Amino acid sequence: MKKSTIWLLTIVMAFAMIGLLFMQIMYMENMIKMRNEQFKEIVVRSMYSVTTMLEQNETKYYLDQDLKEASATYSIASDAITNDFNLPNDKVDTGLSVDEIKVPKRSNLSPIKDLNDSYQTKQEILKGQYLYQKGLLNEVILNILSQSSDRPISERADSATVREYLNTEFANNGLPQLPFGFAVVNKSSGIVYQSPEYSPDDVEDVYQQQLFHNDPEGKIYYLNVFFPTKSDYIFSTVKFMIPSFMFSFVLLVIFIFTIIVAFRQKKLTEMKNDFINNMTHEFKTPISSISIAAQMLNDDSVRKSPAMLKHVSTVINDETKRLRFQVEKVLQMSMFDRKNATMKPEEINADEIIYGVINTFKLKVEKYGGSIGATLESEDPIINVDKMHFTNVIFNLLDNAIKYRREDVPLELNVITSNPDEDHIKIVIEDNGIGIKREDLKKIFEKFYRVSTGNRHDVKGFGLGLAYVHKMVTLFGGTIKAESEVNKGTKFIILLPLIK
Incomplete structure (x- = not known):
């Protein structure tokens, strides 16, 4: 639609x-x-x-x-x-x-x-x-x-007589037995006497009638009547409208929910289409390279040259790894459709795993003229997590930093670990890349979501990396948040519980 x-x-x-x-x-x-x-x-x-x-x-x-x-x-x-x-x-x-x-x-x-x-x-x-x-x-x-x-x-208007007459007249005129209070007042001297029920909060709630119309002006008295439960009585006569309002409110809630779901589904469809397009592009390049290398192996001159044969095999191996990595990223997200992901937790040293991933990325960062630094200062780095998934979390964050680097300045990556308290380890990964807009910052952990810059042809992805990272950190019992400014860089802060 x-x-x-x-x-x-x-x-x-x-x-x-x-x-x-x-x-x-x-x-x-x-x-x-x-x-x-x-x-x-x-x-x-x-x-x-x-x-x-x-x-x-x-x-x-x-x-x-x-x-x-x-x-x-x-x-x-x-x-x-x-x-x-x-x-x-x-x-x-x-x-x-x-x-x-x-x-x-x-x-x-x-x-x-x-x-x-x-x-x-x-x-x-x-x-x-x-x-x-x-x-x-x-x-x-x-x-x-x-x-x-x-x-x-x-004597002229005895309180007992007035109450009796009021009760009689209210009943004769169709008013049910409703509690009321009354008082006889004079404009100059105020209330002459009143019943215990007479305690009006607002003058508008009092009904007034003049007594003895032939009395001189200075001696005119008025009969005031007040109904303390008048609002309840009026409401009881129209309470049959409440179910109608409730049904209308339910319809309104369902309508709003339906519209929200419709827009979310529309957005999800668009993101899935982007995912398919990006996945096709990502798979197309390694498949093409492997296909060309396979064709070269059919050439006798290539098979006779050890150097050429080694080069072709290296290409096939690298592109196979690249293809396997892309497939692995897609498979990793299959756990989002399950209530519980398959985990194999074990005690690991977070600093050692992070140091190994940094060494793997060092050549890739230097290829773009950048540098990567590590400040692993946590006194207690032992955590209980799935080793493979934890490695993928650090790998994805570093890979994003390389993808979204700035072209006008050399890339600078820093990884810092510390213990903010005796129960947690803090991992900070920061870069000086293009940054993330504030309106995108709160959505980056959603599945298939990619910021507008990420849709350029020079930067491709599935929109699954950060969603996977958030999912894994949550399953590890930790938290992750992002801080970023456009054209100044991005900082990811992970907090994980230690083994006690």
């Missing part, structure tokens, strides 16, 4: 995932907002009903008070009417019929006149009672308007 195709799919999928998440977030925000509005509407409606009932209670209170005060006066008036008309006390009522009224007999009045007098008497009684009731109501209203605000607010 082309890189442009992968990028196109990535962009399309990214827009789709972002759009999906955006729609889910907006939907949840709107739902939470709607739940908050519904909750507020229920609370405000319930609080308004509570204040209305408190006002009704106050009206009833003053009505009862006026009835008690007027009872004595009404009793005196009733006795006077009874005495004048010789009526029993239980007949003085607004519901008297004309037939029930017993008018005193007067011998000098006709029956028709007596009946008219009785009717007029009853009309007067009804009119008096109507005027009494009207006056009573007017007096109650006047008392409420003039005297009610003088009563203590704790």
Whole structure:
């Protein structure tokens, strides 16, 4: 798949995932907002009903008070009417019929006149009672308007009554049994009283309703209600959205992982193609040399000349070694596909192995006009590693230094060993080559990875050397790191455990 195709799919999928998440977030925000509005509407409606009932209670209170005060006066008036008309006390009522009224007999009045007098008497009684009731109501209203605000607010709005009314109204309006706290406050004097649950952290979480709308401005009180678990209640109504977010998040993670894997596979494919091209080039040269040497052996004149025969055999031997070394490098990397590499650890002297590899490379370094130095100063160089693989590690690092040398200055190679502590040996291999860029430095130990300079035709490789080195050092129980600056050189630092 082309890189442009992968990028196109990535962009399309990214827009789709972002759009999906955006729609889910907006939907949840709107739902939470709607739940908050519904909750507020229920609370405000319930609080308004509570204040209305408190006002009704106050009206009833003053009505009862006026009835008690007027009872004595009404009793005196009733006795006077009874005495004048010789009526029993239980007949003085607004519901008297004309037939029930017993008018005193007067011998000098006709029956028709007596009946008219009785009717007029009853009309007067009804009119008096109507005027009494009207006056009573007017007096109650006047008392409420003039005297009610003088009563203590704790009597007008008793805390137990307020809690009972709030519980009733919340239940009637569809709000579940939700913990709440309430308080009665005055803007000038502050909180008059409050319930133990009333402890708001934010003013916006408090719902407020005015009590007794007819009170003067200086004596206006408010009922505040606070719900400590309101957020949990709102969240519980929209928690069904959580699985949707979880599935979307899983899809997003899978999408990102898939894109990363796709790019890695693309990069790995490119590196493998480079590996095949480089391997073909590396194998082609020794195979061609061996083929030419074999053809020369078929010539009788070559076979008759001992010097020529020796030269041809030397070429065949050198190119065979070169080919075997390249094949060995490829085979070495087969262990990357296994969980455990085949190792034959043994006790060796690291300084002796390093010194032998340096002697092998000395002629090759001097061929390019360079020099190689060794400072083997470790007091304890005994380590437990696979001898062949350890030799290959040092060999690969020195071979890289020669490959990536600078053309404008003579090559300088230094190998230093020391004991930084009593448990480890430190091996430093440094050169003055072309160096490695910072962005490439953290990737040089990856399999098949080669820096851009390494792809030039004058420097060929498989991108396996440093990956092999890192793998082996790790299996030895040690660590390796690289330090480098462009056009100043590279330093590899290996730390291996000693035998104790």
